[in-house]
Amino acid sequence: MAVSYKPQLNYTDFKDLTEQIHFQSSEGKIWFGEQRMLLMNLTSLGAFRREIVNSMGAERAKGFFLRLGYLSGLKDAELARKLRPHCSELDIFLAGPQLHSLKGMVKVIPLEIDLDQETGDFYGRFEWIDSWEVEICKTELGQMSEPACWVLLGYACAYTSSFMGREIIFREVSCRGCGDEKCIIEGKPAEEWPDAKEFSRHFKADPIIEELYDLQEQLNSLRSTLQRQQGQYYGIGQSASYNRVCKMIDKAAQGKVSVLLLGETGVGKEVIAKSVHLRSERADGPFIAVNCAAIPPDLIEAELFGVEKGAYTGANQAREGRFERAHGGTIFLDEVIELTPRAQATLLRVLQEGELERVGDNRTRKVNVRVIAATNESLEQAVEQGRFRADLFYRLNVFPVQIPALRDRIEDLPLLAGHFLEKFHAQYEKRTLGLSDKALSLCMSYHWPGNIRELENVIERGVILTDNNETISQDALFVTPPATDKQPGERIDEEGNMRSGRPEGGTGSWSDTILGSGISLDEVEETLMRQAMEQANQNVSKAARLLGLTRPALAYRLKKSGILAES
Numbered sequence: 001m002a003v004s005y006k007p008q009l010n011y012t013d014f015k016d017l018t019e020q021i022h023f024q025s026s027e028g029k030i031w032f033g034e035q036r037m038l039l040m041n042l043t044s045l046g047a048f049r050r051e052i053v054n055s056m057g058a059e060r061a062k063g064f065f066l067r068l069g070y071l072s073g074l075k076d077a078e079l080a081r082k083l084r085p086h087c088s089e090l091d092i093f094l095a096g097p098q099l100h101s102l103k104g105m106v107k108v109i110p111l112e113i114d115l116d117q118e119t120g121d122f123y124g125r126f127e128w129i130d131s132w133e134v135e136i137c138k139t140e141l142g143q144m145s146e147p148a149c150w151v152l153l154g155y156a157c158a159y160t161s162s163f164m165g166r167e168i169i170f171r172e173v174s175c176r177g178c179g180d181e182k183c184i185i186e187g188k189p190a191e192e193w194p195d196a197k198e199f200s201r202h203f204k205a206d207p208i209i210e211e212l213y214d215l216q217e218q219l220n221s222l223r224s225t226l227q228r229q230q231g232q233y234y235g236i237g238q239s240a241s242y243n244r245v246c247k248m249i250d251k252a253a254q255g256k257v258s259v260l261l262l263g264e265t266g267v268g269k270e271v272i273a274k275s276v277h278l279r280s281e282r283a284d285g286p287f288i289a290v291n292c293a294a295i296p297p298d299l300i301e302a303e304l305f306g307v308e309k310g311a312y313t314g315a316n317q318a319r320e321g322r323f324e325r326a327h328g329g330t331i332f333l334d335e336v337i338e339l340t341p342r343a344q345a346t347l348l349r350v351l352q353e354g355e356l357e358r359v360g361d362n363r364t365r366k367v368n369v370r371v372i373a374a375t376n377e378s379l380e381q382a383v384e385q386g387r388f389r390a391d392l393f394y395r396l397n398v399f400p401v402q403i404p405a406l407r408d409r410i411e412d413l414p415l416l417a418g419h420f421l422e423k424f425h426a427q428y429e430k431r432t433l434g435l436s437d438k439a440l441s442l443c444m445s446y447h448w449p450g451n452i453r454e455l456e457n458v459i460e461r462g463v464i465l466t467d468n469n470e471t472i473s474q475d476a477l478f479v480t481p482p483a484t485d486k487q488p489g490e491r492i493d494e495e496g497n498m499r500s501g502r503p504e505g506g507t508g509s510w511s512d513t514i515l516g517s518g519i520s521l522d523e524v525e526e527t528l529m530r531q532a533m534e535q536a537n538q539n540v541s542k543a544a545r546l547l548g549l550t551r552p553a554l555a556y557r558l559k560k561s562g563i564l565a566e567s
Contacts, residue, residue: 014098016083016545029441033079034473036437037103042132046140049133053141062150063202069154070203074433076155077162078470086541086551089117096159097126106131106152106183120166120189128152128183137177148177153185154203160187162469169193169200236419239409245272245401252399253279258351260396261374263403266453269374270332272403276372277330285329288322293335300343305350306358323356326369336373336396337382341389347371348392371396406448406455413443416452420459432466439474446482526561529554533563540564 022031030037053061073096080095093115097108107129114123133149147153153170160168170187174180190196237243252259253276261269270289277287295303306321322331333339339347350356351371355364373396382388406413417435425431435443439462448454462472528547536542544554558564 014095014102017095017098017102020079020083031438033082034436034438034471035075035079036441042135043139045132046136049136050140058144063204065150066154066157066202069151069156070158072151073155073158073160074162074469075471077159078433080159080163083545089115093160093163096156096163100152100155104132105155106149111184115164117164120164122160122164122168122187122189124160124170124185124187126156126185126187128185131176131183134175134177134183144175144178146178147172147175147183149175149183149185156185156187157203166190167196167200169196171199236415237409237412238415239404239412241404242409242412245403246275248401249276250279252276252401254281256370257399258370258396259372260379260398260400261372261403262400263374263376264405264449264451265376266451267403267405268452269403270334272401273330273332273334273372273374277332277370280330280370282329282370286326287330287332288326289332289334290322291334293338297340300340301346302359304343305346305356306361308358308360318358321356321358323350323367323369324365327367328369330370330372333371333373335375337375337377337379337388344389344392348389348395351392351395406451410444410448413455414440416455417443417459420456421463424460424463428463430463430468432463433469433471435462435477436471436473439472439477442474442482443477522561525557526563529558529561529563533558 020031020033021037023029024031030039049061049065052064056064076096076099080092080099084092084095090113093113094110097110100106100108109127109129110124111127112123112125115121128149131149131152133151137144137148141148149172153172156170157168160170167190168187169190170185171193172183173186174182174184176183190200193199237246249259249272259273259276261272263269273289274287277283290304292300302321304321304323306324307319309316309318333347346356350367350369354368355366357364379388379393379397383390383393406416417440421432421434443455443458450457458477462476465476466472529543532543532546533540535546540555540558541551544551547554549557555564
């Protein structure tokens with residue numbers, strides 16, 4: 001349904017937006033919803049813009065700042081849909097201009113708005129008052145030869161395009177930054193602008209950056225061909241603890257020594273094992289990975305060392321084992337502690353003599369295989385308990401390497417998360433906007449008992465639950481968000497004043513007060529819902545926003561408690 005903006009609408013009422021601002025002073029963080037925000041000195045931004053213009057030229061700098069605003073607009077369009085799910089199209093759309101004002105970027109005055117999401121029709125005309133980019137021009141760059149509100153313009157294009165589901169382009173038809181009396185912008189579908197193609201190129205990567213990336217790829221290719229650099233094959237990570245492991249492996253890879261990888265489950269031992277293989281002289285040979293815990297004990301010998309026809313019931317033909325298939329290369333024995341005593345004895349002979357006998361055979365066969373073993377248990381304790389041969393342990397333990405847990409290299413998490421996002425974007429044929437700032441912060445503070453494997457599963461869940469062009473929230477990552485020890489933050493009230501998240505005069509937390517009073521959880525929930533409904537004048541949608549719930553979720557709870565019967 002087509003709607004138009006009317007001046008009598010209460011455009012300045014955006015309490016639902018101000019309630020999203022929270023300050024965590026003790027943590028040094030400011031939150032707007034799940035986006036982490038910054039308060040920056042305008043003079044610093046002005047100096048930065050001047051440097052970019054001087055080094056890149058005005059045209060390339062324009063594209064840079066347009067793209068900067070574009071990403072912010074995409075994030076805010078998503079937030080507007082979540083905060084006002086049951087509002088009119090116009091009320092949802094107006095969240096964008098209101099956010100521009102709320103963030104101190106510019107005061108937006110809607111002059112004319114006609115939109116229809118069903119047909120995709122859109123026309124908008126707005127006045128910008130006290131643009132921060134115009135102020136920078138006055139103090140840092142002087143009067144420009146063309147409109148100067150680049151970040152604001154990129155924001156408007158992205159916000160409206162995301163809202164309408166089609167490309168909408170805004171142009172600044174007059175700008176105080178280049179001597180005009182007012183800053184006026186006009187927006188309409190891209191095909192209605194004669195120079196849309198020329199303007200849209202600003203939203204693509206800068207040619208200089210693309211050239212640098214091409215050169216970087218060529219350099220990496222040359223390095224890979226001429227010499228296999230340290231860390232080239234070691235997966236993803238730049239932390240000091242991970243780099244130390246890579247240096248150790250780099251020294252062991254060139255030799256023939258057996259390597260024992262130690263570490264918790266999910267830390268990526270197979271990735272490291274494959275790295276050793278690729279860095280060794282055996283890189284052109286096969287790499288065979290075996291999970292010893294996944295093979296039944298009565299079949300482990302046949303799987304590893306081969307079997308002759310008729311050796312046991314069901315052995316209808318002779319076949320080679322994993323060691324023979326790995327001849328000339330590397331075999332990776334994961335969970336080596338699960339080997340049976342007989343298999344341990346055979347493995348010891350392979351390591352000592354370089355030969356084996358298939359099950360049911362009396363002929364020895366020479367094999368040239370490098371063994372990399374891994375376990376998440378202590379082999380020393382297994383030896384003491386009689387579960388593992390001491391002589392085999394000493395053969396495997398020539399070069400032990402402890403792989404750090406994810407929590408011990410947490411600075412690598414953003415790189416790992418980015419890698420898994422790309423993987424699952426391709427797998428599920430969708431493109432999210434990545435983790436929200438709050439989701440990433442929660443991930444950085446989580447203990448990760450399942451390590452990298454758990455992170456991969458969590459990211460996959462987030463991609464599945466998140467729609468295209470939306471940010472992955474913390475609720476999409478975790479069924480129950482992990483507990484943190486962070487202190488409650490401050491927030492902005494409707495008058496614009498900061499207030500604490502903890503009740504005034506309280507010495508303990510609100511949860512301590514409730515638990516000490518003997519009030520049940522059902523009573524707490526019912527009290528909160530009644531209070532929210534009263535504040536929202538019995539409007540379920542507004543009450544849901546107050547409680548941080550979706551409307552269906554609150555409606556279900558209201559019906560269940562008997563506060564509001566289903567209509």
